[in-house]
Amino acid sequence: MLVTAARVLAGADRHVVPDGAVLVRDGKIACVGPREEVQRHALPDEPRLAHPAGTLLPGLIDAHVHLCFDAGPDPVATLQEQDDEALFTDMKVRAGQLLRTGVTTVRDLGDRNALALRLSKSVTEGKTVGPRVISAATPVTPPGGHCWFLGGEASGTDEVRRLVQRNIAQGAHVIKVMETGGGLTKGGANSWESQFSHEELAALVDEAHGAGLPVAAHAHGTDGIAAAVEAGVDTIEHCTWMTPDGFEVREDVLARIVEKGIHVCPAVSPHWPMLPKYFGAERAEAMFDAVRHMARAGARLIAGTDAGVQRAGFDGLPSSLTFYEHLGLSVERILAMATTEAAHALGVGDETGQLSPGFSADLLVVDGDPLADLGALKAVATVVAAGKHHELGDSA
Ligand SMILES: [Zn+2]
Numbered sequence: 475m476l477v478t479a480a481r482v483l484a485g486a487d488r489h490v491v492p493d494g495a496v497l498v499r500d501g502k503i504a505c506v507g508p509r510e511e512v513q514r515h516a517l518p519d520e521p522r523l524a525h526p527a528g529t530l531l532p533g534l535i536d537a538h539v540h541l542c543f544d545a546g547p548d549p550v551a552t553l554q555e556q557d558d559e560a561l562f563t564d565m566k567v568r569a570g571q572l573l574r575t576g577v578t579t580v581r582d583l584g585d586r587n588a589l590a591l592r593l594s595k596s597v598t599e600g601k602t603v604g605p606r607v608i609s610a611a612t613p614v615t616p617p618g619g620h621c622w623f624l625g626g627e628a629s630g631t632d633e634v635r636r637l638v639q640r641n642i643a644q645g646a647h648v649i650k651v652m653e654t655g656g657g658l659t660k661g662g663a664n665s666w667e668s669q670f671s672h673e674e675l676a677a678l679v680d681e682a683h684g685a686g687l688p689v690a691a692h693a694h695g696t697d698g699i700a701a702a703v704e705a706g707v708d709t710i711e712h713c714t715w716m717t718p719d720g721f722e723v724r725e726d727v728l729a730r731i732v733e734k735g736i737h738v739c740p741a742v743s744p745h746w747p748m749l750p751k752y753f754g755a756e757r758a759e760a761m762f763d764a765v766r767h768m769a770r771a772g773a774r775l776i777a778g779t780d781a782g783v784q785r786a787g788f789d790g791l792p793s794s795l796t797f798y799e800h801l802g803l804s805v806e807r808i809l810a811m812a813t814t815e816a817a818h819a820l821g822v823g824d825e826t827g828q829l830s831p832g833f834s835a836d837l838l839v840v841d842g843d844p845l846a847d848l849g850a851l852k853a854v855a856t857v858v859a860a861g862k863h864h865e866l867g868d869s870a
Contacts, residue, residue, distance in 0.1 A: 501861030533578025533836035538778025569604025610650035744790025
C-alpha cells in the first residue's frame with residue numbers, strides 16, 4: 475500500500491517532507507520520504523491512498539483510557555449493571571471509536587476481569603477493529619479504595635504482591651496502582667489522600683519490575699505523588715498536586731520526576747474548557763498552572779484523556795490536546811506527547827509512534843496541516859493500524 479500526502483511528518487522528529495509518501499509492506503513501514511522516491515519501490519498495481527491536500531502523521535496514542543466505562547453520567551453504575559459479555563461487546567465498539575479518531579494505540583489503565591486484555595488479543599488476532607491495546611488489567615487498590623469495584627482490592631504487602639502476580643499471569647502489560655483516592659469512587663479516600671503505605675507501594679513496584687513490567691501510579695495528591703516517585707514508579711497519572719487546601723507542587727519531587735525521566739500523564743478531559751465552571755475559575759487556574767509548571771520544568775508529559783469516565787468520550791483526544799496549546803506548549807511538543815513520548819512511556823517506542831522504516835504501519839491522514847492548526851487533527855481522512863486500512867464508516 476502506498477499512502478501519499480501534501481506533507482508527511484517523518485522520523486522520530488516528525489520533520490516535514492513536502493509531497494511525501496509511506497510505503498507499507500506486511501503491516502510495517504517499508505519506506506518513507508519524498509513521493510517521487512518512495513513510489514519507485516511500489517509495485518505497478520500497488521493499492522494507493524492519495525491525499526494531495528492532507529497531512530500524513532503517525533497514528534495517535536491515548537495513554538490513559540478505561541474501555542470498561544461508558545463515559546456517561548454514572549459510568550460505575552452502568553458497569554455494575556453489565557455482565558462481562560455485554561461489557562465486552564461495548565468495549566469493542568469503543569475501540570472502534572478510538573480508531574476512527576486516529577488513535578492507533580491506547581493504554582487501558584483499569585478494567586474488570588481482564589476484559590481489556592481479551593480485547594487486546596482480539597485486536598492483535600484481527601477479530602476486532604481497534605487500536606493496539608496495552609492493558610493494566612485490574613488496578614490495585616486497598617479494600618473500599620478508588621475503583622475497588624473493578625476487583626483489585628489488596629491490603630498488606632503479601633496481598634499486594636499476589637494481586638500483581640495475578641495480573642502478570644493474565645498477561646498484563648503494565649501494573650496500575652491507585653496510590654490516592656479519586657473522584658469516581660463514592661465513599662472512598664479523597665483525591666489528595668494516599669491509600670497505600672510505603673511498604674505496600676515498594677512491594678508492588680518490586681513485584682512488577684521483577685517481571686519486567688512498568689508501574690503506572692494514579693496520584694492526585696502531592697503526598698501520593700512524592701510516595702510514588704520514591705517507590706520508583708514509571709508513569710504518574712493525573713499528577714494534580716492536590717492538598718487538602720488546594721494545590722502544591724513540591725519542587726524537590728518535581729526535580730526528581732524530571733531527573734529520573736518519569737512520564738507524567740495529566741489525563742486531561744476533552745471537556746477541559748468546562749473545568750472553570752465545575753471547579754471555579756480560581757481552582758481551575760491553579761490546576762492549569764501546575765501542569766504548565768511541570769511542562770516548563772521539563773517533565774516528560776504524555777497525552778491521555780481518561781476516556782470512559784464522566785464526559786470523557788472515546789473520540790476526545792484531539793480536544794484534550796488543545797489544553798496544552800492553551801497552556802502555551804508548542805504544537806511540535808504536543809504532537810510528540812501523543813506519538814513518540816507516549817510510545818516510549820508505554821514501552822512500545824521501538825514499534826510505533828513514528829513514521830520510520832521497520833515501525834508498525836500505524837498511520838493517520840488528516841485534512842489540512844496540524845502544525846499550522848492543531849484543530850486539523852479532528853479532520854480524520856484515513857486511518858491505517860498495523861498496516862490495515864480502516865474505512866472510517868467501519869463499525870466494530
Ligand atoms: Zn483513569
